[in-house]
Amino acid sequence: MAINNICVVGVGGVGGYFGGLMVHSFASGKQISFIARGAHLAQIRERGLMLNTSSRQGLVCTPTLATDRLEDAPTPDLYLLCVKSYDLADVAAQMSRNINEKTIVLPLLNGVDIYERIREELATGIVLPACVYVGTHIAQPGVVTQKGGDGAILCGPDSRHPEFDAAPLLKLFEQAQIQCTWNRDPYPAIWEKFMFIAAFGLVCVASDNTLGEVMADAEALAQTRGIMEEILAIARVKGVNFADDVVERSLAKAGNFPPETKTSYHRDVETPGKRNEGDLFGGAILRMGEEFGVPTPVTRQMYAMIQKNRGISSCAS
Template identity: 30%
Template structure:
């Protein structure tokens, strides 16, 4: 029996990541409101959120809205808009955020919490590192391919949020080195996202293609050199973590690949593009990351068949 006190939760940007964590909390009894696109909201209102995961396939009832004002009264906001929309999403929420609410950034990239704080002065914002393979299979339909753990930044409510997430089946830890953990996740994204997008291929098949693991090794080495020049301490065995992605998420397309296949702009400027930009500023060459960044930008703008 779950004895964790209920948190009122809002998910700002209810895509695949936000729906997974919001859905897990709703399934554990927390009142959750998803804020997303009209077709998705209509489907959730009509039939709940279908969570098709590795361990269950259920329709989870929760509230849904298209308006940022639906964050009003939330104790916890799971902020999962795309990285280019971080500041605009924060500005939309700002008039409606409750005092004392925690805004938890569940986003790709390493600087989203920092950028969000600039538009939410006086509100508590914490970064999180997200390790989950998931996609939207259609409006109101989430498909989970693996993992799901979170690493979150210390804050006044982090312990309470960690307790709620853990009780909901989401392995969660609080870390004093979230910056390093975010860089570790950035490196994984830089290794896989662009290649999965250019090849339109899932991770398990991607690493079997000739030359791919060698190119990944070059990308990772550049990222590590940039991080070191920026004074970032990256935890864990990075090479082992890169290998583990294909092993634990073999059927996953990267979020960048999913964006391109749907004709949407990607977050590549905040992944390989961020490493290129940082490398330029710090005098560290990044040719492999630059090549992937350019290829994805070309693919974004290519005419659709």
């Protein structure tokens, strides 16, 4: 199957990074649509998206179409789904009206139940469980900057479509100089990513510290380790297989980012009135812990502290 029509839904840090690289690599021959909002969209329409990666600065990436209406985009061969988790249900419902049975949906967002949540809205298409490793953010409207991470994607098969041939998708990413790895069981990687982003996200927000500051503080580092061990216990009850050193390896990943790096959750909390992914991390861990009988005292402590600091009387459980 040829992948000639690509739609990037959510052109924030992650969508802007991968979508921008695709636009820059495929100057012609492919239709690439960007779905964005507000001032960011206005700048993309006027000047294109400016992308600064760890190796290349000032890439001007002009998509075929930039819009805030998903229905304006032609039905794609590939969706890069890069929205925040709190927008997932609404966006997936919109996608259900602009999809066919061969459309590939590659979700590049945080969470361990993203496939199931997409399938609640999408009865057709090929949805590939995935995780992504990149530290990016919107530096200003129209500009996306990479601050760390490998810029890599890992994905695996849709259980509804075991016959799916991933070769064209992997070739597409190779041509765009994007590292994409296919794994027959992507869930250990998805859970390991969740372990990293949830633990550091919760502790960074609770302590109001950067990644480097958390790593340098013995108490904060112990709290991060505690949350990771709680996530590990839940995942093992669910049958996810990890190497014995997964917690140490996850802690060490923070060294791949500049010390001043803030998690996306932290940046969102700092923006008055902006929605954030606290429930995806703290709320989800507490709910899964209760469901599977796994104690989660460190997560409960950190999430309660965050809720208190934000003026919320009690935390979700």
